[in-house]
Amino acid sequence: MKFVIIGGDAAGMSAASKSKRNNPNIEVTVLEKSQDVSYSACGMPYNIADPNRSMDDLIVRTADEFRSKNRINLLTGHRVDKIDPVGKTVSGISFENGKESQTFSYQFDKLLIATGAAPIIPNIYGVNLSGVMPLKSLEDGRAIKSFIDSNLNSKPVKKAVIIGIGYIGLEMCEALKERSIDVFMVKPSEQFLPSFASELADVVKQELVDKSVNLYCGYNIDKIEQNSNLNSSSLVVVCKNRASNEIVNLDADMVIVASGVKPCSQIAIEAGLEIGISGAVAVDKNLKTSDENIYAAGDCADAFHVVTDKKCWIPLALRANRAGWAVADNVCGINTTLPGVAGTAVFKIFDLQVARTGLTVKEALEFGFEPAQIVIQSRSKAHGHPGSKTIHVSMVGDKKTGLLLGVQMVGKDGVVHRINAAAVALHAKMRVVDFAQCDLAYAPPFGPVWDPLLTAANQLIKKLG
Amino acid sequence: MKFVIIGGDAAGMSAASKSKRNNPNIEVTVLEKSQDVSYSACGMPYNIADPNRSMDDLIVRTADEFRSKNRINLLTGHRVDKIDPVGKTVSGISFENGKESQTFSYQFDKLLIATGAAPIIPNIYGVNLSGVMPLKSLEDGRAIKSFIDSNLNSKPVKKAVIIGIGYIGLEMCEALKERSIDVFMVKPSEQFLPSFASELADVVKQELVDKSVNLYCGYNIDKIEQNSNLNSSSLVVVCKNRASNEIVNLDADMVIVASGVKPCSQIAIEAGLEIGISGAVAVDKNLKTSDENIYAAGDCADAFHVVTDKKCWIPLALRANRAGWAVADNVCGINTTLPGVAGTAVFKIFDLQVARTGLTVKEALEFGFEPAQIVIQSRSKAHGHPGSKTIHVSMVGDKKTGLLLGVQMVGKDGVVHRINAAAVALHAKMRVVDFAQCDLAYAPPFGPVWDPLLTAANQLIKKLG
Structure with a gap:
């Protein structure tokens, strides 16, 4: 059995x-266009923040280890340009x-497309x-x-x-501030962190203001130019306020x-x-595409x-690893389905921990729910215990079903792992x-005594009626 | 409607x-034998640790506030000695x-027994x-x-x-060490923390040894005597090794x-x-005792x-608060049932966080399950991220049902709130x-990327077969 994999990341x-663990006799070929495999991409901002760490610290396993220990035919510097589903071949250039x-062509019995995602480079x-650089591959991280x-x-x-104020933009903001670099963040929409409840987004925004980050929300970027003033920074980013022009x-000196x-x-x-x-490849719960020999x-x-219970595209690391395992099982004849994702995501920005799982009110409305929302403030420690911080919680439930x-x-203490309790509740389809x-x-x-999540749930129950 | 409550704690x-919030017209009388109501009992060890904090910091709400703001007839210094279920009266001494x-007697329509627990004082x-002191009431805390x-x-x-090595003993150990007091802990059984997997109990034990706590597991206490040597400590605790005599x-100078x-x-x-x-009062899921007008x-x-799905006695603060609310609802005609507890408990001992929920292997066997267990070590941060600590996880599943x-x-970072994800899974009766x-x-x-709980679950699946 020839199992060919396009892409050597998570x-x-x-x-x-996993396919070699399942069946040592399976012939596994991985075609990876870059030179790097198996690295902690999400760790790049934290690595960039620390001048004393090598970027190679992020490599979990080298290509050579996969070749020798796992007996995987891992070919780096191999870019696949074409899949022929009928002839069951992939071809490309090394x-x-x-x-x-030179060109290459490989025959497959089963194929996995694991080509990942690429940064959107605005026009x-x-x-x-x-000096204008994205952050996606380890090569990008090394360049920055x-x-x-x-x-x-x-x-x-x-x-x-920094162009964009998403997770990566925010993590890079913290990293650059760690390197004593003044940061200016620019984004077209006025709304800061639109995928969070506005009360919680405001807390994150205030943290950036407190840390002297300069925010330009509601600005388009017209152009980036070389700076004619040689005594100043090398670049000028020309931004235009969308409302006032x-x-x-x-x-x-640099643009991320x-x-x-x-x-x-x-x-x-x-x-x-x-x-x-x-624009993502459509897969069923077995990770199979519309071609029965091809997985993604x-x-x-x-x-x-x-x-x-509908399709979504939430590209995160855990799902990638889990889906890779599931494909290996299915390719090896062990039927494995994945129930799906809850959209759980966490990040750190300076002293704040920020976490989410499930739907916002806006998303809930889009999917036909009748959402009720509560936003509360609780504490990270018990009454009278020193060092207690505010924990902000937004919780959304469905009035029709009570789900x-x-x-x-958001908060400075005790936020991040608490979100997992809610994620499990979403998987279990629990009512509030x-x-x-x-x-x-x-x-x-x-x-x-009452965990912030329980206080929020107790309050939300009243709104669900 | 006369609602009488014996005990003014959680x-x-x-x-x-809650009963006054439900129905402002209900006549609520609370009979509390001590002078303290509504304080954070679990906070006492941390308060004792800090000479600059007053014990009164732990009072969440004073008796006067309950009287004036909540219009509750709160009578402190009232010890109830007798309940007459037929005549529907309680009586006692103030x-x-x-x-x-003087003696008192109160008529009730509905009665709540909320008398709490008392420290076991060994004979x-x-x-x-x-100088020999228990820690249960706020008065005990003040005395220590x-x-x-x-x-x-x-x-x-x-x-x-310290006689005993349970949660309170361990928290008091840390508190006394904070006050620069040398601590000797004594317990009869050889097994340290028997309600934890031995691998995890060993990690806790090592933390105590590292912090120079002197442990005497497997020792009975024969007697406590005044020290005849006036230049030494005032007491002598005479212990006998149960195996070797x-x-x-x-x-x-003091014994806890x-x-x-x-x-x-x-x-x-x-x-x-x-x-x-x-020996606890038996209640149904409505918190009703065998008498239909009496709750506990x-x-x-x-x-x-x-x-x-069987009865248990796990006296913890959240359950007490939740059960109090549920009784208030039921008394006010709002039918409220409580599903039960998962036995979730966490504590801190020096730098370690210790957490549990659900059953140990021993408990699982007692209740007729066919348990499989996995013990793993994972990390509190991603590969290559600085400051990562070991997280030890024990997970138990049932071979018959996969539940x-x-x-x-146990670990020094990122343990405590992670346990909540498992607690929710137990409530949802999830399979591993x-x-x-x-x-x-x-x-x-x-x-x-793979949370320590997921790594443990992935490993346990293999043992469940």
């Missing part, structure tokens, strides 16, 4: 390793020292200038870090503009492009496979959402009244 | 307040300045000596703190013996009795009410366990295979 390498070297004049470390033109990087020129990502599904489209939500997993593929639909939390009865942990150093 | 005051003052010669602060006989407290004399608690159910027994497990809630009452039965965790599919949170500062 989903691809999880599938490769690279050596960064140059196209802005000057986006290709030196060496740009900061190299003190280009003997001038240290003092000012940076006011022009703001932001000097920058963090405008989101899109699924790398072009070869799947060209192969005639069914494409689902957000990771950031390039869609998933079912456990709250809506819990989503939870979001049942979630409110859960026996959650209590000890004075760790929370109030 | 369950009693929750019931009193105290003034610590002395018996040891010398247990009544000055003022004993330490008073520097009795101009000698500071330098050495303390070796005698160890421990000098102590932390040998566990027992339900205060004597008046319920004398009133002929049905008594359940561990809090540490004096039993509860259903959500994993076994998750219990989880325990389904729990393993939950979309738990991931970001590098907060954990590995």
